[in-house]
Amino acid sequence: MKNSLFDLEDRVIVVTGAAGVLAGGTARYLLEQGAKVVMLDLKQEVVDQIVADAKATISPKVSGYACNVLDRAMIESVYEKVMAEHGRVDALVNGAGGNMAGAMVNPDQTIFDLQFDQYEKVLDLNLKGTLLPTIVFVKAMVQQKKGAIVNFSSMAAKQAISRGIGYSNAKGAIDNLTRWLAMEFGMKFGEGLRVNAIAPGFFLGKQNRALLVNEDGSYTPRGKQVVAKTPMGRFGDQSEVYGCIHYLLSDAASFVTGAIIPVDGGFSSFSGI
Numbered sequence: 001m002k003n004s005l006f007d008l009e010d011r012v013i014v015v016t017g018a019a020g021v022l023a024g025g026t027a028r029y030l031l032e033q034g035a036k037v038v039m040l041d042l043k044q045e046v047v048d049q050i051v052a053d054a055k056a057t058i059s060p061k062v063s064g065y066a067c068n069v070l071d072r073a074m075i076e077s078v079y080e081k082v083m084a085e086h087g088r089v090d091a092l093v094n095g096a097g098g099n100m101a102g103a104m105v106n107p108d109q110t111i112f113d114l115q116f117d118q119y120e121k122v123l124d125l126n127l128k129g130t131l132l133p134t135i136v137f138v139k140a141m142v143q144q145k146k147g148a149i150v151n152f153s154s155m156a157a158k159q160a161i162s163r164g165i166g167y168s169n170a171k172g173a174i175d176n177l178t179r180w181l182a183m184e185f186g187m188k189f190g191e192g193l194r195v196n197a198i199a200p201g202f203f204l205g206k207q208n209r210a211l212l213v214n215e216d217g218s219y220t221p222r223g224k225q226v227v228a229k230t231p232m233g234r235f236g237d238q239s240e241v242y243g244c245i246h247y248l249l250s251d252a253a254s255f256v257t258g259a260i261i262p263v264d265g266g267f268s269s270f271s272g273i
């Protein structure tokens with residue numbers, strides 16, 4: 001028998017950035033848990049492919065739409081389609097996010113080399129790309145007096161991590177936004193509206209693999225630094241974020257809002273010495 005505290009059966013869960021590593025894996029996991037999952041990502045052909053694959057291998061309860069999380073009119077139009085399809089939205093996972101090469105200051109560079117246009121793009125994608133879908137999709141949750149939102153923070157949010165200035169600044173703002181929205185929604189829309197975040201540690205994905213692992217599988221100097229500061233002594237596997245997100249989306253977390261939960265093998269609790 002299912003434990004109803006964690007039951008996500010037929011919950012309508014919208015996932016942005018659903019073609020990504022962590023967000024896509026999460027969307028597929030939620031589908032496996034019986035949720036009705038709506039996958040959103042930038043390109044129609046990519047969305048068609050991930051939806052068809054999830055339908056064929058997991059469950060027919062999946063749909064998807066092309067949606068740029070920075071285009072408010074597009075998000076509104078997708079919202080209308082989701083409401084026409086399901087009549088409700090129980091949860092939103094703000095998975096779209098990421099970094100860009102020009103928004104970094106690498107060891108052989110200084111702040112004078114920062115490409116400010118790319119810095120702004122990274123701020124926009126991670127911060128506005130979380131706030132805009134939230135503003136649109138929370139409307140249904142307000143009507144329902146219930147809903148859960150999960151944002152993606154990062155280890156770059158609380159402590160300075162070399163190189164990624166744009167990403168660090170954006171994820172620091174995500175922590176603040178998560179707390180701010182938790183306060184705002186709880187006080188104005190009621191206790192059923194919750195906003196939390198997970199802060200993943202280091203997971204090998206398309207964005208960071210080359211920075212952390214050499215082609216022969218050995219760690220780069222930065223990969224070695226990360227693993228040395230991770231008490232568990234390894235990188236995370238993408239499947240290891242699913243349980244925390246499941247918890248935050250479920251009624252098991254009914255008194256949890258404004259929390260930013262590290263899923264990091266201990267990285268954030270260890271000073272490194």
Ligand SMILES: NC(=O)c1ccc[n+]([C@@H]2O[C@H](COP(=O)([O-])OP(=O)(O)OC[C@H]3O[C@@H](n4cnc5c(N)ncnc54)[C@H](O)[C@@H]3O)[C@@H](O)[C@H]2O)c1
Nearest residue numbers: 017019020021022023042068069096097098152200203205
């Ligand atoms: N992978 C990691 O190790 C890691 C660690 C910490 C935090 N995070 C964060 O977790 C979240 C999910 O990460 P991931 O591994 O799934 O990322 P990913 O890079 O694998 O995927 C990101 C997805 O977002 C989509 N996207 C980009 N711009 C978009 C836009 N304007 N509108 C809609 N979609 C857009 C991309 O097409 C891509 O499918 C991100 O916010 C990321 O910054 C990831």
